[in-house]
Amino acid sequence: MRPVYLDNNATTRVDPAIVEVMLPFFTEQFGNASSMHAFGSSVGGALRFARQQMQALLGAEFDHEIVWTGGGTESDNTALLSALETQGGRDEIVTTAVEHPAILNTCAWLEKSRGIKVHYIPVDSRGRLDIEAYRRALSPRTAIASVMWANNETGTIFPVEVLAELAHEAGALFHTDAVQAVGKVPMTLRDSEIDLLSLSGHKLHAPKGIGALYVRKGVRLRPLIRGGHQERGRRAGTENVPGIIGLGKAAELALLHMDEENTRVRALRDRLEKGLLQRIGNSFVTGDAGSRLPNTSNIAFEYVEGEGILLLLSKAGIAASSGSACTSGSLEPSHVLRAMNVPYTAAHGAIRFSFSRDNVDEDVDQVLEALPPIIEKLRALSPFWAKDGATGFSPSYV
Amino acid sequence: MWDYTDKVKELFYNPKNAGVLEEANAVGEVGAISCGDALKLMLKVDPQTEVITEAKFQTFGCGSAIASSSALTEMVIGKTVDEAMALTNQDIADYLGGLPPEKMHCSVMGHEALRAAIANWKGEAWVDDHEEGALVCKCFGVDEGMVERAIRINGLTSVEQVTHFTKAAGSCGTCVEAVEGVLARTNAAMVAEGKLEAALAFDPANSVPAPRRARQKQSPLAPVKKGSLTTLQKIRLVESAIEELRPFLKRDGGDCELVDVDGDRVLVKLSGACVGCQMASVTVNGIQEKLIELIGQPLRVIPVPSH
Numbered sequence: 067m068r069p070v071y072l073d074n075n076a077t078t079r080v081d082p083a084i085v086e087v088m089l090p091f092f093t094e095q096f097g098n099a100s101s102m103h104a105f106g107s108s109v110g111g112a113l114r115f116a117r118q119q120m121q122a123l124l125g126a127e128f129d130h131e132i133v134w135t136g137g138g139t140e141s142d143n144t145a146l147l148s149a150l151e152t153q154g155g156r157d158e159i160v161t162t163a164v165e166h167p168a169i170l171n172t173c174a175w176l177e178k179s180r181g182i183k184v185h186y187i188p189v190d191s192r193g194r195l196d197i198e199a200y201r202r203a204l205s206p207r208t209a210i211a212s213v214m215w216a217n218n219e220t221g222t223i224f225p226v227e228v229l230a231e232l233a234h235e236a237g238a239l240f241h242t243d244a245v246q247a248v249g250k251v252p253m254t255l256r257d258s259e260i261d262l263l264s265l266s267g268h269k270l271h272a273p274k275g276i277g278a279l280y281v282r283k284g285v286r287l288r289p290l291i292r293g294g295h296q297e298r299g300r301r302a303g304t305e306n307v308p309g310i311i312g313l314g315k316a317a318e319l320a321l322l323h324m325d326e327e328n329t330r331v332r333a334l335r336d337r338l339e340k341g342l343l344q345r346i347g348n349s350f351v352t353g354d355a356g357s358r359l360p361n362t363s364n365i366a367f368e369y370v371e372g373e374g375i376l377l378l379l380s381k382a383g384i385a386a387s388s389g390s391a392c393t394s395g396s397l398e399p400s401h402v403l404r405a406m407n408v409p410y411t412a413a414h415g416a417i418r419f420s421f422s423r424d425n426v427d428e429d430v431d432q433v434l435e436a437l438p439p440i441i442e443k444l445r446a447l448s449p450f451w452a453k454d455g456a457t458g459f460s461p462s463y464v
Numbered sequence: 465m466w467d468y469t470d471k472v473k474e475l476f477y478n479p480k481n482a483g484v485l486e487e488a489n490a491v492g493e494v495g496a497i498s499c500g501d502a503l504k505l506m507l508k509v510d511p512q513t514e515v516i517t518e519a520k521f522q523t524f525g526c527g528s529a530i531a532s533s534s535a536l537t538e539m540v541i542g543k544t545v546d547e548a549m550a551l552t553n554q555d556i557a558d559y560l561g562g563l564p565p566e567k568m569h570c571s572v573m574g575h576e577a578l579r580a581a582i583a584n585w586k587g588e589a590w591v592d593d594h595e596e597g598a599l600v601c602k603c604f605g606v607d608e609g610m611v612e613r614a615i616r617i618n619g620l621t622s623v624e625q626v627t628h629f630t631k632a633a634g635s636c637g638t639c640v641e642a643v644e645g646v647l648a649r650t651n652a653a654m655v656a657e658g659k660l661e662a663a664l665a666f667d668p669a670n671s672v673p674a675p676r677r678a679r680q681k682q683s684p685l686a687p688v689k690k691g692s693l694t695t696l697q698k699i700r701l702v703e704s705a706i707e708e709l710r711p712f713l714k715r716d717g718g719d720c721e722l723v724d725v726d727g728d729r730v731l732v733k734l735s736g737a738c739v740g741c742q743m744a745s746v747t748v749n750g751i752q753e754k755l756i757e758l759i760g761q762p763l764r765v766i767p768v769p770s771h
Contacts, residue, residue: 371500373526377476398603398635399500410498414524447482447530449504449522450497 070384070429074269075218075246075362075420081271081319084312088273091308099305100296109307116314123317124263124280125254133279133287133300134310138245139168141264141279142212144290144301145241146172149210149262150182152286153239156209158183160233162195162224163405165214166243168264170401183207192354193222193406200229204236211240215247215263219402219418220353221362223251230259239285245269245277249320250327250359261285267309271422272316276309323423331421332360334430338419339363341434346441352408352416361421366403366412369451370444375417378443382436387418411450468527469561471535476527481537485520492580495573499604499631501525503533505577507540509585514545521577528560528567535559536574545582551575552617553629568629572614600642603635608646615650619659621666623647644668693761699725705758706732709751720751723768730755730765 071079091112097105099113117129126132135141146159146169159176161169163186176182185203188196195213204211211233216223230240241262244253248265255263263280267273281287281300293302343349348368367375372388379386398404399413408416419433445451468476488506495502501524508518519537523530535556540548553575557563563571599607614620614629623643627634633643644666651665693701699722706722713720717737724731732751752765 448524
């Protein structure tokens with residue numbers, strides 16, 4: 067049986083076509099783009115082409131709006147810190163309670179070390195943003211609003227175009243962490259008011275360690291990494307040439323496969339979801355079914371703990387992930403599910419299946435066959451599980 | 465992915481003694497679903513001999529929680545109540561061949577459940593035991609008594625370790641100061657009792673970690689062995705050492721030949737691919753290290769021109 071990889075929101079397999087275009091840039095065209103000789107100039111041309119490939123995927127107006135970075139996290143850090151520097155006199159950030167740690171932990175650090183005030187906008191039980199609270203939090207003190215395009219755990223999509231307009235009404239910059247959305251949601255940034263957008267290569271079948279920050283023309287940017295004049299002084303350090311070439315190709319392929327993500331991949335996801343809910347009682351889908359990434363399904367299985375599910379799935383050759391506390395080393399279940407008020411009885415047993423264009427029908431069949439007995443086995447072990455739904459567990463202390 | 469031992473995996477994939485023990489006369493329940501793990505331990509104790517004849521468990525939790533529970537039941541069957549009481553969480557972890565540090569709280573949960581079950585059998589109110597100290601961590605319901613016990617049994621000296629063992633301060637973080645207080649007090653008491661080195665004890669006033677003990681670093685020129693060799697003995701040793709190294713050099717198309725030994729200076733001639741190789745100095749250093757190791761005396765290897 068082929069291994070079933072359903073953890074594409076964590077990382078994707080590098081497309082062999084991408085590896086192929088990268089290879090010459092290790093051993094043949096290994097020059098430094100800044101060098102004044104033939105080795106350098108051929109690389110410079112290739113970098114420009116990659117930028118145009120990314121420009122096309124994002125629907126950006128200019129190719130120079132793309133700044134290559136070391137990944138999504140670096141892009142997120144750059145956006146927040148740059149906004150605080152360029153938006154003189156504004157010392158507040160508006161963001162959401164369900165952002166990726168790249169945003170949340172940077173905000174927490176800014177609160178602690180610089181006294182920046184951060185507003186964390188709540189979500190409802192389906193993971194939808196409280197737009198009224200967002201509007202109220204924006205003020206002349208807001209330097210930047212940062213809202214993810216789509217949530218990594220549930221796939222819920224946020225109306226970033228509207229949120230960007232609201233931010234601009236308050237004179238604030240708008241940034242979106244689009245790491246999960248790029249390649250799955252069609253984008254035309256030239257028609258939007260989004261100022262800054264973060265993306266990551268390894269979620270797009272490109273390698274790890276390469277990403278980009280879209281910076282709308284006219285938006286001032288202060289580099290996070292200082293040094294040489296690379297990337298027009300916006301990101302110092304010799305370019306990760308093979309990575310950039312790979313990410314450019316990944317952008318081209320993502321554009322080519324965008325329809326497939328929203329048809330064939332979506333159908334796989336839907337079939338898995340429907341099948342699991344039919345076969346396993348006391349389970350439900352988390353997130354906003356009405357506005358969700360086509361590849362992501364987050365299902366909560368009540369009265370079981372996620373790590374056990376993942377270990378047994380892994381034994382059956384299936385890779386998925388969990389918002390469970392035990393798998394991450396943190397002790398609390400996923401902050402996203404907690405923000406959605408998913409009860410503890412279910413939050414600990416939430417499993418995320420995330421597809422990509424690499425997945426096929428048989429993958430879904432395998433999970434539909436393997437998972438129901440796993441849940442049954444773990445529920446039989448659980449003191450909270452009783453067939454009548456009542457719990458026979460009454461600890462003398464908690 | 466956690467680095468679980470084979471024993472943990474074995475007891476997770478095929479847990480022993482899982483399920484309900486209908487005839488249990490000692491039941492301990494600890495944890496809560498909100499905390500992410502909970503354990504119901506059911507024991508059957510022979511009233512005459514006080515021997516635990518049967519044990520079963522039901523656990524909600526991660527792989528290591530299920531394995532710890534299963535291990536606990538295996539460990540207590542056949543033991544008397546008093547013998548079982550003497551078990552610690554470390555015994556459970558040892559039985560499993562160790563647990564990742566972040567998962568030590570699973571073994572602590574097992575230990576707590578055992579204490580609760582035995583208290584239940586003795587007809588004692590387990591709750592009282594947990595009121596001896598104030599609640600430290602509200603998120604996970606950890607009280608002072610449990611923190612102190614974990615510190616003492618396992619010799620903990622940092623808040624991070626306390627979190628790994630008890631989960632206290634692992635969520636909202638508001639009780640970090642309280643945990644630090646218990647740590648400082650308990651460590652101080654342990655130092656006074658001679659159970660902990662003073663330098664290792666937690667000191668809230670000092671956030672700089674204690675210096676590591678100076679490493680016994682051997683300079684390449686420092687003598688390793690005592691006793692002196694005659695020049696002839698030394699030459700023979702150097703010769704045989706170089707003979708040992710030559711196959712490795714030859715594999716890369718090079719070679720090495722002993723020219724002279726003059727005090728602690730060993731003159732060698734590199735030949736073949738070694739000549740003009742950018743790595744020649746690395747090779748010479750390698751030869752020097754190897755010779756020092758084999759001969760146990762300080763030496764300096766000096767390459768001489770091969771023509």
